[in-house]
Amino acid sequence: MIQTYTNGSKPVQLRVDVAEMKCGGPAGTIRTHALGSCIGLTVWDPETHIGGMLHYMLATPHDKEEAREFPYMYAVSGVPALFRAVDELGAKRERLIACVAGASEFLGEESTFSIGRRNRAALRKLFFNNCIVLHAEHTGGSVARQMSLELDTGIVTLCIQNEERVLWRP
16 A cells, blocks of 8 residues: 655654555655665655655565555565656656665575565666666665655665664755
């Protein structure tokens, strides 16, 4: 279920759980927790201050029915849905600032599963095929991350092992 929020200038705090997406603006914060092998993707329009966040688990579903039933669980269905949602709220695709975090490999880079690596590869392929620029990235390794997007400023922050750092700022 997509949740969008526009509440004038009153800030809203939105939490994105695993396999969820939320969009809003022009004020407030969108945040997600527990980005391990999952990917957190934020997009933000600096003119309208409309933005959104997707927290997807896997690159592709087993079949189309899964993608229809759980669209935000997968890169191939969740990423296009995020772009459509912010478009509908008034953001312009050509102005969007895109940032990504996650894609850890807790079982090691050479693991048979390589979920984080596959998640990152699927996102890069989607961005390349649609001529979308990735503005900032913090992926890989073996750490969990928290990610937040400030809708009024566009600042994207990460919290890694209780240390907060800015991933992107205008």
